[in-house]
Amino acid sequence: FMGQLLKRIPAADRKTWKIVVEDSYETGGQNWTDGMLDKFKANYGYDPVPYLPVLQGEVVGTQDKSDRFLWDLRRFIADRVAYDYVGGLRDxxxxxxxxxxxxxxxxxxxxxxxxxxxxxxxxxxxxxxxxGELGNIENRAASSAAHIYGKTKVSAESYTAGDQPYKRYPYVMKQRGDRFFTEGINNTLLHVFIEQPSDDKVPGINANFGNEFNRHNTWFSYMNLFTMYLKRTNFMLQQGKYVADVAYFIGEDAPKMTGVTDPALPAGYSYDYINAEVINTRVKVVDGRLVLPDGMSYKMLVLPKLKTIRPELLAKIKDLIMQGAVVMGPAPERSPSLANYPEADSKVKKLVSEIWGDVNGTTLKSRSLGKGRVLSGMDMQTALNDLDVAPDFTSNTKDQVLYIHRTAADGEIYFLSNQNEKEVKLRPEFRVQGMHPEIWDPVTGEIRALPEFTQDNKVVAVPLTLAPLQSVFIVFKKTS
Structure with a gap:
């Protein structure tokens, strides 16, 4: 379809066309394509043809071998969808x-x-x-992918809805919008705006999915107030780099639409999901932190509670630990793949012995290896305390106040969101030193100093009062 547009519309008449959009995937499972058998064999080193009856529920060889073939096939499909479809369309x-x-x-x-x-x-x-719940996992999926692949802007199809497209207004939308700002969204795409050719037919041309942000909306005269708030917030959240302490590895299994934060991360810390491709190709260790080429860094890599991992990835993880990384999680047991079977299982066992040693998560929960450390069987707060990593933000209130932190060349930027429909008084603590706080109001654009604050050797405490559903930026400026 894109090719037909290029073919039929002269370049002079399509100057505004800049982007090819791939919406959320909703076209069912995929399990075959042209040339797949040869590509599979080249990728995994064995012939998949004898195992094809497994696709019809038959066991070939043993159940273990059949399961390994299915694992390879699913992983292969995920790789090809990423590299051939998404990457191919990009190229x-x-x-x-x-x-x-x-x-x-x-x-x-x-x-x-x-x-x-x-x-x-x-x-x-x-x-x-x-x-509802749509968006509760999708936005963290988007922001994590952006962070680990070096992309600053994280968009969101925002304020979508089903039915009654003129019923909602900014007050009832703001809470969820602010929530997903704190999960990494920083480029709001209003869903939907449909051009209205006339004013004599109202409400005009509209869809039954989304909120209508066009001029036939009864609150359209206030639209600029709402969009200026969104623009200021997006601008601020695109500055600098996101601050996170933990990277949760999602495992190598496919298909997969989200990760798991297990053990759970305590309040006041932030995280990203990370995958095998990035660990293998983009991560190095600097001063005990896992660092990406674009500036993102994490203090700890958390492995999932899975029994399988391919030996190539486990060898890379060992190398990172030797360089100074901290890795937490239980020891795997074998490879999930039929590739290089059973030698791959033996390699995994050997690497596990070299990495975990006697650490079993019960009687022994940590050990040093090279310049790094291996942890297992701890909750996250215990592990972070052991590493002397203080909370980045502590609200000191039982009311829900969400945050996100970005670090810039000239200061630290915190976005706070009061998720309650009531006023909240709090004295939050921020993990910054030697800086003076200011409050930046994204609704009005007002900036003012916050002269009343206290500082110890790790945190700055600032008394605040947040109106119902209010959000603000607390910006710490570097001082001479």
């Missing part, structure tokens, strides 16, 4: 002066791995609805 688009924008998740048969899938696109987007 073709670039040849024609276009870029790609992708929602890196799907429903009803998503065959990919959400981080790898998103990483192949120029831009990444999430999604959230004005009510």
């Amino acid at each position: 073709v688009s670039h040849k024609h002066g276009l870029t790609t924008w992708l929602e890196n998740y799907g429903h009803w048969g998503f065959p990919g791995e959400f981080l790898q899938y998103g990483g192949q696109s120029d831009e990444i987007g999430g999604e959230f609805w004005s009510e």
Whole structure:
């Protein structure tokens, strides 16, 4: 379809076309394509043909071998969807002066791995609805992919809804919008705006999915107030780099639409999901932190509670530990793949012995290895305390106040969101030193100093009063 547009519309008449959009994946499962057998054999080193009856529920060889073949097939499909579809469309688009924008998740048969899938696109987007649960995992999926693949802008199809497109207004939308700002969204795409050709037919041309942000909306005269708030917030949240302490590895299994934070991260710390591709190709260790080429860094890598990992990845993780990384999680037991079976299982066992040693998560929970450390069987607060990592933000209130932190060359930027429909008084603590706080109001654009604050050797405490559903930026400026 994109090719037909290029073919039929002269270049002079399509100057505004800059981006090829790939919406959320909703087209069912995939399990075959041209040339797949040869590509599979080249990738895994064995012939898949004898194992094809497994696709019909038959056991070939043993159940273990059949399961390993299915694991390879699912992983292969996820790789090809990422590299051939998303990456292929990106490369073709670039040849024609276009870029790609992708929602890196799907429903009803998503065959990919959400981080790898998103990483192949120029831009990444999430999604959230004005009510309900849609968006509760999609936006973290988008922001994690953006962070680990070096992309600053994280879009979201924002304020989507079903039915009654003129019923909602900014007050009832703001809470969820602010929530997803704190999960990494920083480029709001209003869903939807449909051009209205006339004023004599109202409400005009509209859809039954989304909120209508066009001029026929009864509160359209206040639209500028709402969009200026969104613009200021987006601008601030695109400055500097996101601050996170933990990277949760999602494992190598596919398909996969989100990760798991297990053990759970305590309040006051932030995280990203990370995948095997990024660990293998983009991570190095600097001063005890896992560092990416674009500036993102994490103090700890957390492994999932899975029994399988491929030996190539485990060898890379060992190398990172030797360089100074801290890795927490239980020891795996074997490879999930039929590739190089059973030698791969033996390699995993050997690496496990070298990495974990006698650490079993019960009687022994940590050990040093090279310049790094291996932890297992701890809750996250115990592990973070052991590493002397203080909370980045402590609200000191039972009311829900969410945050996100970005670090810039000239200071630290915290976005706070009061998620309650009541006023909240609090004295939050921020993990900064030697800086003076200011409050930046994204609704009015007002900036003022906060002269009343206290500082110890680790945190700055600032008394605040937040109006119902209010959000603010607390900006710490570096001083001479």
